[in-house]
Amino acid sequence: MNRPDPKNVKQIACIGAGTIGGGMIAEFLARGYSVTAQDPGKDALASLERLLDQAWPILEQIGLTASASRERLRFTTDIEEAVAGADFVQESVPEDLELKVRIYERLDELVPPEIVIGSSTSGFPMTEIQRRCKYPERTVVAHPVNPPYLIPLIEIVGGEKTDPAVLDWAVSFYEAVGKRVLRMEKEIYGFMINRLQIALFREALQMIAAEQAxxxxxxxxxxxxxxxxxxxxxxxxxxxxxxxxxxxxxxxxxxxxxxxxxxxxxxxxxxxxxxxxxxxxxxxxxxxxxxxxxxxxxxxxxxxxxxxxxxxxxxxxxxxxxxxxxxxxx
Structure with a gap:
């Protein structure tokens, strides 16, 4: 399948512009990509602009690419408009499994099958998210650490029907973005970051509940x-x-x-x-x-x-x- 060159992506569609989605949008803009953001929320654009106001000075300190510009952002509430012409789709809708399944079913209809779709889900396996897709082989989890524009790590893992070549593509793409890519070979709930984070937090809760700390x-x-x-x-x-x-x-x-x-x-x-x-x-x-x-x-x-x-x-x-x-x- 003739996918776009992962190191030559130009146009990115970001579905969901909340805390994580907005953070990814900021990072993509800082790396010189053109981004179309989609979110149906009433105040979504205003919230995104506030997040960019906070993130941009930090990204300037980290270092912007020569072509970086907030002017490369377009915003829409229409998902079909958002994905038109996209070389890659980043999904960051709220952590509701049925919502993600519906969104992927819709994206599957709108996005050409050669275009990779990545999810920033913090816990759901891609096997569950991709279950109603006709082209599940191009779907992959791409879980960043909050805030995505500051913390470099991102976890990449596929579902049962994800093509291994898509994992290779995603690794190359996010490395081009400037991320430190952690490629997982097996699906687990919560992936590595949250499994480790929650294990520590659980121990902390145990000690507080027992009045030990x-x-x-x-x-x-x-x-x-x-x-x-x-x-x-x-x-x-x-x-x-x-x-x-x-x-x-x-x-x-x-x-x-x-x-x-x-x-x-x-x-x-x-x-x-x-x-x-x-x-x-x-x-x-x-x-x-x-x-x-x-x-x-x-x-x-x-x-x-x-x-x-x-x-x-x-x-x-x-x-x-x-x-x-x-x-x-x-």
Whole structure:
């Protein structure tokens, strides 16, 4: 099938212009695409303009492409008008499964079968969304992190009937947009981002309900502790450094047993701790370690955390100055 070149897309249709849809619209405009946004809401255009007013200065700091312009935006309430001539369709309607199924059924009728349609759904598998499509092979989940114009990661995963070539196309397209693409090979509810996010949030709720922690304590635990480390490296790389010069394998041998892990888990059952699982983790961790020595990784982590601490202190001082200036002006 003769699809548009994913690195040469010109015209994008964005169906839904709320918080996520509007964020994607802002990013597409900042990367020089022409965008037609569609939303039937009474105040949708005004809300979108407010979001763009907030997002555009941030995007200017990140760096606009030479052809970036808010003048490349057209708005309509008519879905047929929105998709006419589109090289790609981004759907971001509210998280209502039946609504998404209906929208995809309609898009399936209006959009030529060679045009890829991506959904920003935060939880529904594409297999469920594409079920009434005649051309389900061109549909794919493209789940961003809010706000999409600021956070680079986007998750890509297909449904049972999605063509693998469409996943390849979507990866190339979003990389051209400037996203960090996380391509998933298996469908799961919530995808990776929300599975991890909700697992942490669930533990936080458990501790608050049991009066073991407060909201402020949990936020401090992340913003002054785990979050600082995770900005530099994820949990497996972190544990790789936790065993001194012995690395991840030694850490898992010492701390990997069910007996050690069970007291820290309130909901999700743990997998069996088998030699096969241990070997798979170590093999996959090599991609993350990427040939770096433990001293190199420690230095990288330290530099990142020091930079973040200084940046946060400077940002808070700057915000306090602005607030004080605004108070004096009033």
């Amino acid at each position: 407060t909201v402020a304590q949990i936020d401090d635990c992340l913003t002054h502790g785990l979050g600082l480390r995770w900005a530099s490296m994820g949990p497996f790389a972190t544990f790789h450094l936790a065993a001194g010069d012995r690395g991840l394998g030694s850490f898992m041998d010492l701390h990997g047993s069910v007996e050690w892990r069970a007291p820290y888990v309130t909901e999700t059952p743990l997998p069996d701790w088998t030699p096969e699982l241990r070997a798979r983790i170590l093999q996959q961790a090599e991609e993350v370690i990427d040939g770096r020595t433990i001293p190199q990784m420690i230095e990288e982590r330290n530099d990142t955390v020091i930079g973040l601490l200084k940046l946060r202190e400077a940002s808070r001082a700057n915000a306090a100055k602005k607030h004080l200036g605004a108070a004096h002006a009033a």
